[in-house]
Amino acid sequence: MEKNYHVCTGCGLLCDDIEVESEKNIVNKVYTACRVGVAHMKEAGRGEADFLVDNKPVDEATAIREAASILKNARNPLIFGLGTSTNETQKIAIELAKKINATLDDTSSFCLGPLVEALIQDKLKTCTLDDIRNKADVIIYWGTDPSDSHPRQLSKHTYFPRGSEKQRGWEEERTAIAIDVRKSHTAKICGNYFFQIPPKGDAEFIDALIAGLSGKLPKTSYNHPPKKLLELANILKGAKFGVIFVGRGLIYSLENLEPLFKLMEILNEKSNFHLIPMVGNCNTMGFNKNLFAETGYVNSVKFENGTVKHGPEHSVVESLKAKTVDAALVIGSDPLLILPGSIAKNMLEIPVISVDHCETLTSKHSKVYINTATSGVEAGGSAIRMDGVKVSFEPVIETNHPSEEVILKKIMEAL
Known part of the structure; x- marks a missing residue:
């Protein structure tokens, strides 16, 4: 019976702290991984x-x-x-x-191709998941539900963990915000900072948010009164290290990335914001x-x-x-x-x-x-994590x- 730490290739997080027990080249037990990772690793090694x-x-x-x-x-x-x-x-x-x-x-x-291309071309500011764990005080999940798609993201990298500069964590030092068309599992975690918008409503919501960030009174947007939108804008203005995780929900809603470019430009005039695409595959x-x-x-x-x-x-x-x-x-x-x-x-x-x-x-x-x-x-090799960090791995079993x-x-x- 062997027990070692391995990288999970079940999603774009590439978690590198997975403990596995294997016997006769069959994965028997997987620890630390989420339900996606456990299923991914256990399906291997069976049959010819x-x-x-x-x-x-x-x-x-x-x-x-x-x-x-x-x-x-x-x-x-x-x-x-x-x-x-x-x-x-x-x-x-x-x-x-x-x-x-x-x-x-x-x-x-x-x-997410257009967004990834903009990041590769340095048209948008990004950061690593390690930066987020250590520094982030405002985290936005826009058109994505990592609680289902990337189950360990909130606990390992973003909202819940203690970071080197965020020792008091989510209770005092982090704010999580969800903007989505439905009240997802992630939105429930965000509590009062969930902003529900209709399908294709993202561009209008971005406009309202930009107005608030620019010191103007935003129009009521999808039953969110100006006061609540101003409160959100003030939270974003006060961020020392903010990040927007962009999902397909936002990308599918926008005709092009210009509203997102404009939002990031204004955010970074007022505070310090980064962007990471919610890439699904490893x-x-x-x-x-x-x-x-x-x-x-x-x-x-x-x-x-x-x-x-x-x-x-x-x-x-x-x-x-x-x-x-x-x-x-x-x-x-x-x-x-x-x-x-x-x-x-x-x-x-x-x-x-x-x-x-x-x-x-x-x-x-x-x-x-x-x-x-x-x-x-x-099989071993290497892959690029959703934040652009290269991760190498060895096979778990023969x-x-x-x-x-x-x-x-x-x-x-x-x-």
């Missing part, structure tokens, strides 16, 4: 690796050969996913995309950073004979909608489940290769399915499942 072609078992070499054949015969293949893959795997995927003139995208093209941030370093773009690119094209037409949504891709390599993602049915159904018309550590709706409808090791549990990195290398060699 699967290699399927047309849902029939084959050996690894046959699956690799079939995958290479599909990509070789495609005029415009799509590579999609990689949000749960290591940095090392992502870099190989970028090289593979170059080699086969592929369209390359991830979920950030319809989620290495979406890594994909965006790695692709940006290579191409200058965070997603939605098309490689073509040494050149790079970029635009919404090269996103997974628009590519499938317009039927411009004729094959797909899906890595660690389930587009048939997460995309709208009217768009996802077009993926059923092309050959799909699914490389994933678990069976998904997409893998069940794939021409080729290659079952891989779980990054961070059965496995006979090949890593995504090994599989992509073998596909490259077979082309």
